[in-house]
Amino acid sequence: xxxxxLRAVEPMAIEAAQHAExxxxxxxxxxxxxxxxxxxxxxxxxxxxxxxxxxxxxxxxIAAQLERSWEAALQRxxxxxxxLLALQRVxxxxxxxxxxxxxxxxxxxxxxxxxxxxxxxQLLCALVNEIVVDVDEQVREIAPVIHWRGGQHSxxxxxxxxxxEHGCRTSEDAVELIRRLSDRWSDEQIAASLHRMxxxxxxxKIWTVHRVSSLRRVRGIHAYRPAEKDGEWLTLSQAATKLGxxxxxxxxxxxxxxxxxxxxxxxxxxRIRACDLADPRVSDAVARTSRPCxxxxxxxxxxxxxx
Numbered sequence: 001x002x003x004x005x006l007r008a009v010e011p012m013a014i015e016a017a018q019h020a021e022x023x024x025x026x027x028x029x030x031x032x033x034x035x036x037x038x039x040x041x042x043x044x045x046x047x048x049x050x051x052x053x054x055x056x057x058x059x060x061x062i063a064a065q066l067e068r069s070w071e072a073a074l075q076r077x078x079x080x081x082x083x084l085l086a087l088q089r090v091x092x093x094x095x096x097x098x099x100x101x102x103x104x105x106x107x108x109x110x111x112x113x114x115x116x117x118x119x120x121x122q123l124l125c126a127l128v129n130e131i132v133v134d135v136d137e138q139v140r141e142i143a144p145v146i147h148w149r150g151g152q153h154s155x156x157x158x159x160x161x162x163x164x165e166h167g168c169r170t171s172e173d174a175v176e177l178i179r180r181l182s183d184r185w186s187d188e189q190i191a192a193s194l195h196r197m198x199x200x201x202x203x204x205k206i207w208t209v210h211r212v213s214s215l216r217r218v219r220g221i222h223a224y225r226p227a228e229k230d231g232e233w234l235t236l237s238q239a240a241t242k243l244g245x246x247x248x249x250x251x252x253x254x255x256x257x258x259x260x261x262x263x264x265x266x267x268x269x270x271r272i273r274a275c276d277l278a279d280p281r282v283s284d285a286v287a288r289t290s291r292p293c294x295x296x297x298x299x300x301x302x303x304x305x306x307x
């Protein structure tokens with residue numbers, strides 16, 4: 001909408017800038033007009049003085065009338081001088097603006113940090129006469145026609161959002177990841193994995209069980225069903241419990257390549273086959289003590305007495 005406003009208003013802005021520039025040039029020519037008018041008033045005052053001086057003093061009626069005309073001419077001279085002085089002061093403090101740059105920087109003025117959204121909305125309301133919207137279901141597009149004040153029209157083609165789509169929609173990467181994890185992990189584990197991967201929702205929030213469940217329902221993604229795994233797959237914690245070790249020990253076995261494990265993406269939960277826990281290499285690694293071997297040296301003096 002803002003782009004169409006700038007495109008529609010730009011010709012008018014250029015025309016307004018040209019008109020403003022003509023007005024500025026006219027204002028610049030005003031002092032010269034005032035100077036010529038001042039010269040004319042000086043001439044009129046001089047002629048009035050001459051007529052008064054040439055008048056017969058005995059003719060008091062004519063002399064009084066010529067004196068009043070002379071005083072009026074002098075008053076017009078003083079008025080013109082004051083107007084010219086005031087105009088010169090204003091022009092001395094005013095620099096000539098670049099109206100062409102003003103028209104070209106309309107987009108910068110619209111996007112200026114000091115311009116509030118309310119001001120932009122008021123500008124749109126002042127310039128838009130009406131908006132007629134049509135929907136083309138065959139190609140799933142919305143075709144609004146903006147009628148600007150002054151007779152100009154703008155036609156747009158906008159993709160029609162599907163159910164659940166909006167301006168703050170979740171990224172397709174997050175949706176695809178939830179789809180891949182949903183058949184293996186619960187919503188709680190999926191939310192924890194997305195949080196570890198620093199992958200926010202479409203609104204920039206962290207994932208929760210409710211948000212994962214809501215997205216699955218909107219996108220038609222089936223939920224995780226523990227009964228369908230038939231004990232074939234185990235989580236890292238379940239494998240640790242079954243072997244009687246902690247989670248760190250299981251991660252060490254996976255890192256050393258002794259225990260196979262699947263991970264959809266980095267930071268996602270591990271998935272371990274229950275049958276792999278019975279591997280002799282895994283059993284030997286678990287049974288092996290983690291304490292370092294101590295070699296007895298017959299020449300080493302013991303710190304403690306045997307008595």
